[in-house]
Amino acid sequence: MRTVPPEAEPVSRTGPPAGAARAGRALPPAAAALVVVLLLLVVVRLPWAGDLGMHAATIQRLRHDLLHPGNPLVDADTPSPYYSPWMLVLGVTAKLTGLSVFVVLRIAALVGLSLLVTGVRRYVRTLSAHPMAPALALLSLLFLWGTLLFNWSGFLGLNSLALTVSYPSVLALGLTFHFWAWLSRAVRQEAAWGTWLWLGALWALILLCHQFTGVVASLGALATVIAARPARAVLPRLAAAPALGLLLLWLWPYYDFFSLFSAGADLEAIHKPLYEDLAARFGLVLLGVAALVLRFRRDRWDPLVLFFVLGALVFAAGGLTGHYSWGRALPAALIPAQLAAALEVVSAGRRAVRAGWACVLCAALAVGAWTQIGTLGYVTGRAALPSPVAARYRTPWVGYHWITPWVKYGDVVMARTFPARQIPAYGAYTVAPGYPDVFLRDAARREAAVARYFAAGTSAADRAGIVRGYDVKWVVGPESLTGPGLRKVTVGPGGQVLYRVVR
Structure with a gap:
């Protein structure tokens, strides 16, 4: 077996003054x-x-x-x-x-x-x-x-x-x-x-x-x-x-x-x-x-x-x-x-x-x-x-605490990837995970559903089908998102809007 002796500071008769060395x-x-x-x-x-x-x-x-x-x-x-x-x-x-x-x-x-x-x-x-x-x-x-x-x-x-x-x-x-x-x-x-x-x-x-x-x-x-x-x-x-x-x-x-x-x-x-x-x-x-x-x-x-x-x-x-x-x-x-x-x-x-x-x-x-x-x-x-x-400071994320007066634990929220990385912290679920999930077999299908929901050309009927399929109660998206099944609830940082899904 090999032993490694601890290193120690070599002794020298010359060097800087004791005060400077201590400092x-x-x-x-x-x-x-x-x-x-x-x-x-x-x-x-x-x-x-x-x-x-x-x-x-x-x-x-x-x-x-x-x-x-x-x-x-x-x-x-x-x-x-x-x-x-x-x-x-x-x-x-x-x-x-x-x-x-x-x-x-x-x-x-x-x-x-x-x-x-x-x-x-x-x-x-x-x-x-x-x-x-x-x-x-x-x-x-x-x-x-x-x-x-x-x-x-x-x-x-x-x-x-x-x-x-x-x-x-x-x-x-x-x-x-x-x-x-x-x-x-x-x-x-x-x-x-x-x-x-x-x-x-x-x-x-x-x-x-x-x-x-x-x-x-x-x-x-x-x-x-x-x-x-x-x-x-x-x-x-x-x-x-x-x-x-x-x-x-x-x-x-x-x-x-x-x-x-x-x-x-x-x-x-x-x-x-x-x-x-x-x-x-x-x-x-x-x-x-x-x-x-x-x-x-x-x-x-x-x-x-x-x-x-x-x-x-x-x-x-x-x-x-x-x-x-x-x-x-x-x-x-x-x-x-x-x-x-x-x-x-x-x-x-x-x-x-x-x-x-x-x-x-x-x-x-x-x-x-x-x-x-x-x-x-x-x-x-x-x-x-x-x-x-x-100039070297990187601003942290704001968070989504502003949705919590309305969104409760276990509610499903339709949101894109960036908000989907934060919303579950407050107890809600999202339709698609904001991070790769090796155990979620239908992750790709969920991501496709979110992309289709927010696509400009998606019909109201198609959006309503996605909402029903994932039991969505809320949507976080831009103010331009409109439709008969959505009711605007509040506006958060960056102009994001929380919508209630109306069935």
């Missing part, structure tokens, strides 16, 4: 603390974008029926991969407390953010004992990206994290860092059977909470085991962890986890953008790639190097074969590179080399921070931002 050591933790405070303030606002409506809708269904929640978005009795153990906990919380789903999502954000920050600290401690390492690592994970803003769940850029902080992916990422830390120690110390079984259960939990992050967690775990080269006596206990994990995945009652492997074809189109503008989105990560090269020269079995190679291979294979959903494994290449860039500041050889690396990393982090400076607007609002910062 330098205090700067990264202070900066990291400020970023965490910013994210906590973002949780108060909880900006709406992306999949927030899907997760809110999932909690809505579970709070009303824990055992048979049905499809989160449309009135259909289908399973859903969004019914994870974590969402079940949140659904129970909403049911027992009576809190609104958006308050529950804020609680989820606090838990996920806490697990992420503590998980990064624990994992980095397995790689370096230097006191600055965890703070530098967190800053690199958040800012070492590129010059083009990039937001996607499961990716740890500051702006992306601000928009997805309440998502299950953030909780899964936090659990993943704890999982790697626990695994790193277990494989080095020849842990007992119980430890390995708990690791297997944790691995299954991550996969159930967010399948794509589960892939990243698995690649990191594989790299950790390969790097440690465990003794033969450890292998039976090590094998017990994935065996138990697979059993728990098979037993999960809310959806068939293994059927997701055949659902990739439905997800390729929406993931193709992951392979676009790579240099602009991730160019700063090349600094971490350079750090990985240095780590490889020092240790051919370095876990971060192996982790990066595995992640890069999966990502490249997805692009070469057209399996663009494999691009969600990209964090398996980004995370080790970002961590390597941070750790080089405290592990490079001579003081001058470390100081030079610190300057380069600081410059790269400053560029990355400026790219994501618009995140401040999620706390202050656009009006409070200086004009150069406001």
Whole structure:
């Protein structure tokens, strides 16, 4: 078995004054603390974008029926991969407390953010004992990206994290860092059977909470085991962890986890953008790639190097074969590179080399921070931002709370894709799901019905047939939408109109 001694700061008889050295050591933790405070303030606002409506809708269904929640978005009795153990906990919380789903999502954000920050600290401690390492690592994970803003769940850029902080992916990422830390120690110390079984259960939990992050967690775990080269006596206990994990995945009652492997074809189109503008989105990560090269020269079995190679291979294979959903494994290449860039500041050889690396990393982090400076607007609002910062701010979605005085839980609303991504958050259903749904067999027929309903040439009789077929009670559409079966109720943001269906 291979043991990895913790890195320590080399002793030098010369260097900067003690006061300046202490100030330098205090700067990264202070900066990291400020970023965490910013994210906590973002949780108060909880900006709406992306999949927030899907997760809110999932909690809505579970709070009303824990055992048979049905499809989160449309009135259909289908399973859903969004019914994870974590969402079940949140659904129970909403049911027992009576809190609104958006308050529950804020609680989820606090838990996920806490697990992420503590998980990064624990994992980095397995790689370096230097006191600055965890703070530098967190800053690199958040800012070492590129010059083009990039937001996607499961990716740890500051702006992306601000928009997805309440998502299950953030909780899964936090659990993943704890999982790697626990695994790193277990494989080095020849842990007992119980430890390995708990690791297997944790691995299954991550996969159930967010399948794509589960892939990243698995690649990191594989790299950790390969790097440690465990003794033969450890292998039976090590094998017990994935065996138990697979059993728990098979037993999960809310959806068939293994059927997701055949659902990739439905997800390729929406993931193709992951392979676009790579240099602009991730160019700063090349600094971490350079750090990985240095780590490889020092240790051919370095876990971060192996982790990066595995992640890069999966990502490249997805692009070469057209399996663009494999691009969600990209964090398996980004995370080790970002961590390597941070750790080089405290592990490079001579003081001058470390100081030079610190300057380069600081410059790269400053560029990355400026790219994501618009995140401040999620706390202050656009009006409070200086004009150069406001230009980088992306306005969140408004939401559809304005329909709730009339639209009740379980009502079916006819709406196009964009409003269909938000309306189910308030308890209503839509005719077609706003997101791809691998378990909804008639999704294409539903989407065609919505397109036909809103088409300019569709007759009143055809629209009435669609309304009857899906038991539609409300329509959200433009003011130009007219017909004998519609009664205008209210006007919302952007000129959208809520119509009552009159039969």
